[in-house]
Amino acid sequence: MIPYGRQHIDNDDIQAVLEVLSSDFLTQGPLVPRFEQAIAQFCGANYAVAVNSATSALHLACLALELGPGDRLWTSAVSFVASANCGRYCASEVDFVDVEPLTGNICLKALSAKLGEAERQGTLPKVLVVVHLAGQSVDMAALGALTRPYDIRIIEDASHALGAYDGADRVGQCRHSDICVFSFHPVKPITSGEGGMAVTQNPVLAERISSLRSHGITRDVQKMPSAPDGDWYYAMTELGFNYRLTDIGAALGLSQLHKLPGFMAKRQALAANYDKALPTPWQPLAINAPAHCAYHLYVVRYPGISLSQKAEKFSALRSAGIGVNLHYIPIPNQPYYQSLGQNPAHYPGAQQYYREALTLPLFVDMTDAQQQQVLESLR
Numbered sequence: 001m002i003p004y005g006r007q008h009i010d011n012d013d014i015q016a017v018l019e020v021l022s023s024d025f026l027t028q029g030p031l032v033p034r035f036e037q038a039i040a041q042f043c044g045a046n047y048a049v050a051v052n053s054a055t056s057a058l059h060l061a062c063l064a065l066e067l068g069p070g071d072r073l074w075t076s077a078v079s080f081v082a083s084a085n086c087g088r089y090c091a092s093e094v095d096f097v098d099v100e101p102l103t104g105n106i107c108l109k110a111l112s113a114k115l116g117e118a119e120r121q122g123t124l125p126k127v128l129v130v131v132h133l134a135g136q137s138v139d140m141a142a143l144g145a146l147t148r149p150y151d152i153r154i155i156e157d158a159s160h161a162l163g164a165y166d167g168a169d170r171v172g173q174c175r176h177s178d179i180c181v182f183s184f185h186p187v188k189p190i191t192s193g194e195g196g197m198a199v200t201q202n203p204v205l206a207e208r209i210s211s212l213r214s215h216g217i218t219r220d221v222q223k224m225p226s227a228p229d230g231d232w233y234y235a236m237t238e239l240g241f242n243y244r245l246t247d248i249g250a251a252l253g254l255s256q257l258h259k260l261p262g263f264m265a266k267r268q269a270l271a272a273n274y275d276k277a278l279p280t281p282w283q284p285l286a287i288n289a290p291a292h293c294a295y296h297l298y299v300v301r302y303p304g305i306s307l308s309q310k311a312e313k314f315s316a317l318r319s320a321g322i323g324v325n326l327h328y329i330p331i332p333n334q335p336y337y338q339s340l341g342q343n344p345a346h347y348p349g350a351q352q353y354y355r356e357a358l359t360l361p362l363f364v365d366m367t368d369a370q371q372q373q374v375l376e377s378l379r
């Protein structure tokens, strides 16, 4: 089966991990801060806090923004469930904004209408999680212009978009957001095995996330409510978690980061090949600036197809050894969110996207022969 995505690991990566394995620290050593500094510098952000997954990063980002019971979190109707679940971890209500069916990204018209309605009803969200689907950044300046009149905190779920640009800004620069989150799962732009990162320009938010990722414990005397009992002392000042990234993972992530520009160039070249060769009526996702897109995924659309017709094509492609996938089932369609009162029909853009979209294999080590096989099977 040609997979829809997979990691590229070379000798430098293996060497970097081996060095950690024979060092003093497998976790809580020097590699985590080095990886954090490298990501912060890469993104043009002041702070980066490494954690064990993007899901953890989203949870801590919500907690740092003081999302809690009685609050609301909105996110895009088409994303991985983690973009919404972080709101539920904080006992908040979760609601969704419809997407543009041609890009799968949040629809700014739908957002604008929903904000107006929520203002009238007194149901405005505290946090909006914006998803850069497939590695294409949402127009964050336009989104910021819509949310600015309200007191809404913005988290970017950039799990797909490390290396992407939003106009002149690197995703992660947080010019129009409070916190931006990346994933380092093996199928994502770079990997640390499992892993994630929260980046921000705000020192208070960085400090909160950093405390919560390790039990809410501090050894910093300045942050203790009273003088330490002795040199052994540490203070747990709030309820945190163990969401730490290992040094093994950080070493791999750091080694991978050096290769990200090459990875992205390869993904863009493969995407351009697909764009030219797709058989009608398949169409690529609408990408405004291909050179700015991280192409975590290569999504195609079959305009007007029904879900059952697509299911047939999907299983035929799988039978032909093509590891097609679907990113994503709209989150309001999930039984859990329907049990909380969501109605999929309220998101027609997401349902159209769901009917029409299909993810084709795209990964750094994909060969021309593999790409031709995918196209041949699609034909």
Ligand SMILES: *Cc1c(COP(=O)(O)O)cnc(C)c1O
Pocket (backbone or CB within 6 Å): 052, 053, 054, 055, 056, 079, 080, 082, 083, 131, 157, 159, 160, 182, 183, 184, 185, 195, 196
């Ligand atoms: C992969 C992904 C996540 C979760 O990332 P993990 O690192 O696996 O926790 C969250 N949101 C989106 C959009 C993703 O694609």
